[in-house]
Amino acid sequence: MSIAETSAEDALVALHTSLDERRRPEEVAHLVLRVVGGQLGLRDRMTLGWAARTAARWNGWSSMSADFARPIGGARQIDAAARLFELPPGGVDPDDPVSLLDFSARLSESLGAVDPARLDFLRDRLNREDRAAAGIELSKRQYNRRFRVTQRLLAKADRLAVEQTKRQLTMVARAGFAASIERDAFLADPWAGCFVAYLTAKRKLRREFTLSGRDNPYDDIADLLFRHCTADPTTDWWMIAQAHPTPTVLARLTEAQRGELLGRWWATMRQVAALLKQVWTASEFDRATMIVRRGNDSSTWNLLCGAYNAARAAWLAALDAAGSLGLLQASCPGKAMMLIAADLAAWHRSTGGGLHPDVGVWARLPLPWDVLDGTATCTRADVEAACADGGVDPVTSGWTGPRAPAATGVFRPTPELVHGVSIADPLWASVLRAGGAFSGRVTKDSLEQTPIPGDVVVSELPERDGHIKP
Known part of the structure; x- marks a missing residue:
């Protein structure tokens, strides 16, 4: 059954299922339209409807998986x-x-x-x-x-x-605790459920190979759904807090709920930090630059960093909502820096850029897992001093408090990506992916001898000898 033929009840169930998947935001927007479209004003309905219509591009087909890899059982x-x-x-x-x-x-x-x-x-x-x-x-x-x-x-x-x-x-890195939301609670509050499903779909988008940074997942569609949640006195803010633990949301929780979230995020931080320590000990990283070296397991490291930093940001937000940021004077574990691809780092340098300022702060502080297990000490004053040396604002950058909210984004259709490179359509994406293009490895002979048409690669890429190389 197509989404257009799905009932509102079935669409809401599909939205709950999407919390543990990786559906494109436009597909989720289409389901949201089926659930709450009749309750929207004309302007909001047009905004949501335009996003929903883009789900039909290429007859709804995408070359990218609609799920995260699931472990194969025994x-x-x-x-x-x-x-x-x-x-x-x-x-x-x-x-x-x-x-x-x-x-x-x-x-x-x-x-x-x-x-x-x-x-x-x-x-x-x-x-x-x-x-x-x-x-x-x-x-x-x-x-x-x-x-x-x-x-x-x-x-x-x-x-x-x-x-x-x-x-x-x-x-956890992409959607917080959204995947653990119970189905009955989700179905009981359609507006909150629609907001959580759409926002997490945006957060799960793959990263593009670009110098401009990542789009804010909280876009105009997420904002219109959030405004409806705010206007409803019966909104389940506890459910929203599982995926969107911002100061605005946490302020609407009870003290007991904020305390529970604080404990869950702290436990998650410690769990991930222990795993980060294992990877760090078994590898040789360049802490000063965090540029990938041969032999580094960048996939596992970056996955763990994403989960740790998401847990840390939510923990800081919960501390702030509870009025307990003063605890950072005793212990303030820092962020963990992801590894950056050497070609992307070189592209940054070629355009006059350099390393992200956070890398310098990270290099000056004790390793976060050593702080969390008591091996090392790192206080708020230590973090502020490192930030001052690196020219970073410790509060707005999220080192010693909740990160300052970015400007609300604007929805754009999900691009077809091959290792972060935007491709014009899913058929070309499938061909290039099968040929090993943009993977950092030697491409197959058939692809090496076949020039890629100039209008196939949509995103801006660094050039070598005037030509983009697969």
Whole structure:
């Protein structure tokens, strides 16, 4: 069923589902129009309607995924283990790492493993005498096969837990706690639900390769929806605060609600900081520039930085709303800087620019995870001194308080991107992506020998010898 044929009730359910997806904002705007379009004035309806109509570009098709990558469960490993151990199917949740660990522990015990969480093929297998003493009547070959399957099941449980955590933190970085909003609460307040769904869709947009910075996700459509929420005395501000924890929203919560959010964001900061420390320790970063080096896992690092900085900004906003910014005098963990691509950094330098001023502040302060675990001390005075050295306003830049709100953005249709480069249409985007264009790797021979028409790449790019290179 197309969106145009969707009922208002079904459209609202689809909006709730979109909280855990990556739909284009124009698709979400179309669903919003189905839900609240009849309650809008002419001007607001025209604003929302124009955005909704752009969802039909290219017959609604896009070359980009409408979801964040979802971890693949352990169904294949469970089936292999069940066949080899001759166990009945069922009883194990393939998408739950804990369930997989419990299952692997039971299998490990049947193999005589001393520690079910450690299965080293060289050290932990039983020899013939030990198997006989444990009552295991299996040949060496059959025992080894079962041992390897159990090993793979245990490894899958560990990988699944890591990937699920990564996806969860991706959602936190892009949409706060919106993905955890209960369906019943969402359906009970259509205006608040529409605002949260649209704003989070804007926040989930992919970054473009540009010098002009990112558009403010809070645009004219988000603003008109927010104004309707403000005018309604029954608005569920607690739900809105999950995705939009600004001072204006937090001021409408009860003290208990602000305290709960403060605790959740603090816990998230500590969780992400511990993961950042692991990546930092295992890598070699240039802290002074934060330009990517060969071997850096920039994807994982930037994902974690996004989640940490989003949690930190929301924590500061909650502190401010509670009148407790004075606590920063005792401890004020700093931001975490994302890694920047070397070609983008070079482009900045070629146009007379340089590193973002925040990078200098970050380099002057103790590492945030050391502050959070008590290894190092960083107070508000320390942050203000580092900001002064770097020529940064500590308050408006978000180092010691909620960041100053940017000007309300203007909706524009979602561009088709290939590694951040805007492409004229999804068909060309698919071709270029398949050929490895703009990926930083050597392109395939067929693409290298085929010049890209000048009107295919929409965004401005640095040139090499007068020509844009894929």
